[in-house]
Amino acid sequence: METIGLIVPCYNEEPSINLFYDEVERVFNEMKENNMNYNHEYWFVNDGSSDNTLSLIKNLRSKDKNVHYVSFSRNFGKESAMAAGLDNVGGDYVAVMDVDLQDPPALLPKMIKYIKEDGYDVVGCVQKTRKQNPVRAFLSSSFYKVINKMSDVEIKQNVRDYRLMTRQYVDNVLKLCEYNRFTKGIFSWVGFNTKYIEYDGVERAAGESHWSLYQLLEYSLEGIVDFSDVPLKVATWVGGFSFFISIIGLIFVVLRAIFFGGAVSGWPSLVSIILFINGVQLFCLGIAGNYIGKIYLETKNRPKYIVKEKE
Structure with a gap:
């Protein structure tokens, strides 16, 4: 049977x-x-x-x-x-x-x-x-x-x-x-x-x-990271886009200085740009760090559980 x-x-x-x-x-x-x-x-x-x-x-x-x-x-x-x-x-x-x-x-x-x-x-x-x-x-x-x-x-x-x-x-x-x-x-x-x-x-x-709401969110992120490398690709594209925008901004500043003289001081906008770029970098590092953390746990080769009693 x-x-x-x-x-x-x-x-x-x-x-x-x-x-x-x-x-x-x-x-x-x-x-x-x-x-x-x-x-x-x-x-x-x-x-x-x-x-x-x-x-x-x-x-x-x-x-x-x-x-x-x-x-x-x-x-x-x-x-x-x-x-x-x-x-x-x-x-x-x-x-x-x-x-x-x-x-x-x-x-x-x-x-x-x-x-x-x-x-x-x-x-x-x-x-x-x-x-x-x-x-x-x-x-x-x-x-x-x-x-x-x-x-x-x-x-x-x-x-x-x-x-x-x-x-x-x-x-x-x-x-x-x-x-x-x-x-x-x-x-x-x-x-x-x-x-x-x-x-x-x-x-x-x-x-x-x-199951708390936080645990469910954590579990969802676990699933995404375990079965997709898309977040890493997103980080790459976001980083590339930010780099492209910064190059455009640099060209704009140089051309304005050549044709219109010195730039008007604008500390608030400068600080905002710096914070934005740093935020993008930290965002990308966070995604990469999540995957590195998974690799770290896998390479330690710890058991998934420890049995105290069994019958």
């Missing part, structure tokens, strides 16, 4: 653990009643939680030997948690799911059918509707437009990390072992035959989101 492995990143998700487990068990029991027989195993990744998340996972483990867990030595972030899940999960098919039930387990049978009957290698999920702050919605929409214009791979707007993947697909994702990870981009870069299904967004089953 084929097995579906479930990767479930957790960070302070004490209120959601048991709700998630019960819902997934209900879905798999319904699948068996409909002659869709699959074994399944859980890989909960405790990302340095400070509440009772790990205790609840261990309690599930004591009752169900299909429950496994990896617990980090500290909080390394969701990207590292997903990487740990991919490194450890078994099964013929692998799903990445959020424990807050915003990724409905009820979609799993539909996703399996697309892979088994239609020959897809991966089925991803896209939220059609989602209640969120208008500022976040605007920034999210803008991010996908920007990164899809800059990057060589297309990232579907409002795509979730929730997806079901074949073992072949997962094995190829594991070949991408970079330290700086933007998993949505990695999933798209790997390619293969991909199907996206849409669903209406649902509220969290319990608890609250741990």
Whole structure:
């Protein structure tokens, strides 16, 4: 019998653990009643939680030997948690799911059918509707437009990390072992035959989101830098344009001095030009520095996460 492995990143998700487990068990029991027989195993990744998340996972483990867990030595972030899940999960098919039930387990049978009957290698999920702050919605929409214009791979707007993947697909994702990870981009870069299904967004089953607006902005910049060198090209063009303007300005000053005499003193305009040029230089240096920082982290070859417990 084929097995579906479930990767479930957790960070302070004490209120959601048991709700998630019960819902997934209900879905798999319904699948068996409909002659869709699959074994399944859980890989909960405790990302340095400070509440009772790990205790609840261990309690599930004591009752169900299909429950496994990896617990980090500290909080390394969701990207590292997903990487740990991919490194450890078994099964013929692998799903990445959020424990807050915003990724409905009820979609799993539909996703399996697309892979088994239609020959897809991966089925991803896209939220059609989602209640969120208008500022976040605007920034999210803008991010996908920007990164899809800059990057060589297309990232579907409002795509979730929730997806079901074949073992072949997962094995190829594991070949991408970079330290700086933007998993949505990695999933798209790997390619293969991909199907996206849409669903209406649902509220969290319990608890609250741990993502602040600043973290989302930082994550967006991470994705752009990881999957596009366009910012470096922009810096080059901005620097070249500024140089061109400065040459034009120099020629203008020389010609005016030749034909009309000395230049009228204009300290404010001079200072403004100097500040503008310096600002452009710092802007370009900042972009280059961001990429150099990524190279620095990659060359240090640190592990993406450190495991404290595993079972």
